[in-house]
Amino acid sequence: MSTSDLDQLVDMGFDKEKAELAVKKTGNLSGAIDWLDKNADKSIDDIKAEDAQAAEDKSAEDAAQAQSLVCNDCGKQMRGVAEAEFHATKSGHENFSESTEQIEPLTEEEKKQKLQDLREKLAAKRSIQSEQDKIDAKRNEQISRKKTKESEDIKEQLKAKEQIKEAEKKRKEKQDDIDAKKRIQARIAADKEERRLKTEREKAERAGRAPPPMPAVTGPTSSGPTTSKPASAYTETRIRFQTPTGNVMKTFPVDTTLFEVASAVADETGQDVESFTQTFPKKTFDKEYFNETLKDLKLVPSASLVVK
Template identity: 60%
Template sequence: MADIDNLVDMGFEREKAAYALKKSNGDLGSAVDWLGENSDKSLEDLKAAEEAPADPKPGEQAQSLQCDDCGKLFKSVAQAEFHASKSGHENFSESTVEIKPLTEEEKKQRLEEMKARLADKRATQAEQEKIDRKKNEQIRMKATKESQDAKEALEKKERLKEAAEKKREKKAEEDAKKRVLAKLEADKQERKRKADIEKAARAGQAPPPPVAEPSGPTSSGPTTSKPASAYTETRLALQTPSGRVTKTFPVETTLFEVAHAMEQDGVQVNTFNTTFPKKTFDRTDFGMTLKEAGFVPSAALIIK
C-alpha cells in the first residue's frame, strides 16, 4: 500500500497527506509528524505561508543536515526547519552521511507507531470532550434548577396573593351582610315604633318613648330618617324569575353593574321595573347610578 493510502487510512485528507509527503521528501514519519502539528490549519493556509527552500550552492557535497543539539539527521532543509519548530533546537550543520530510505518493514513499524500516537491523541481529546460535556451538563442542570426554584417561588407568591384576596373578599362579604342585617333590624324597629305611635294616637294615649339606639359595630345609626345624599350604600330587593334576593351596592353603582352582578348569579337582566311609582328602566338607562335612579337608601325592583 502506498504511503499516501496509509495516511488516508489514518484519517488525514488525501491532498494534505500528499502535500505532507512532498514536504518531507517521502519520509512517512516526518509526514505524520507534520500533519499532526498542522492538523488545525487548512492546506490553503499552509501553502500561502510556505517559504520556498533555499537552492543548494554549487559544489555542495552534503548528503544531509544534522542537528548539533540532538544529533538527528534530516534529508532536507524543510525537515530540519520542522524539527527546529517542534524541538526549539537552533544549531544545525551539513553532514556527509546519506540517509537511506526506509525499508518496507521500517515503514510499517513507523506507521504503526504513528497510528498509536494518533490513537492516543484522539483518546485524550475524547476524554477531554467527555469532561467538557459533563461540565456543560452540570451547568445546564444548575441553570434548570435555579429556573425551577424561581418558578416555584413565583407560584407560591401567587397562591399566597390569591388566598389573601379570597380572605379579603370573604371579610367584605361578611361585613356587608352584617350591615344589611343591621339595616333590616333598624327598619323593623322603625316600623314598630310608628305602629305603636299610631296605635297610641287611636287610643288617645301618649306616644311611647323613642327606642334607644343599639351600640356596637352592628349599630345602624339614629332611627330618625336621613336625606338620600347622606347614604353611601343602598339596599335592593330584587325579584327574579327564580325568587327574591337582596343585595347591597354603593350608591354610585350603575344599573349596568347591578345587571352584570345578577348575570354572574345566572339571572339575565333586560329591564328593572318599579311598582310604585310604576316605571321601567331598560338598557338605554343602564348608565344611570342607583343614586340618579332614586334607589337610595333602598328600593324594590322586578327583573325582567
C-alpha cells in the first residue's frame, strides 16, 4: 500500500511495526484499522507466532492433500483426472478415490518403453483396421457385383418382354393384313355377285320373266362365286347409290344408321336425301327408317339404293 496509509496509522498512535503488518495483511487503511482493533490485546511476537503456526499447519495440510487417484474396481493408480478419465473410457470402470500416495515420475527408460508400447499398440490397431478395410472392400465389391447382375437381369427381362411385345405386334399386323385382304376379297366377290344378279334381273325384265330369287345360302354355286360367310358375320357393307348426278360407291360399318348414310350422301352430292329405294327386293326406306342401322335393314354385305 502507499506510505500515506502507514503514516496515518502511526499518526493515530498505532505501533509502527504492528501497523506495517496490518497494512500488509489487509491492503487498505480501513481493513488495517479493523485488524489492529481485533488484535489490540496481542503483542507483535504473539502475532508472528500465530502466523508461523498457521504457515506450518498449511504446509502439513498441503502435504496431506491427494497426490493421485485410484481405481476402486481394478486398483490401478493414476496421476490425475485426465488419466482417470482415459482409464474409465477404455475399461468402463466408474469407481475412483483420491490417494495421498505420490506416483514417482517415469524414468527416461520407462518413458521410452511406454512410448514403444504405445507404438506397438497403434501398429496392431492399424493392422486390424487394414484387415477390416480389406474385408469391407471385398464385401462392398460383392454387393456391387450383385447389384450389377440384378440390374443386368432386369434389363434382360425388359428386353425379352419388348421382343415378345414386338413379335406380338408384328403378328397382329400380319393378321390384320390377312383380315383386310379377306375383306377386300369378300367385297370384290359381293360386287361380282351383285353385278351378276343385276344382269340376270335386267334380262328377266326385258324378257318379261320374273326376276331370279335371291340365293338362300352363301356358298359356291354354279352361277359364280359368293361370299364365304353369312351376312351377320360382316362388320362393313358396301353400298352403291344411284343419284341424279351419277353412281356413288361407299363402304360403311354395319351399325351405321340410315340417317348417317343420308348425311354422307348429301355431303357427296350436295343435295338433301329424302328416301332410299331398294330395287330388289323392292322396298323404299323413307325417314321413318333413318334411325335403323344398315344391319337391321338387311343391307349387308352389299346393296344398291336409288337416292331421292
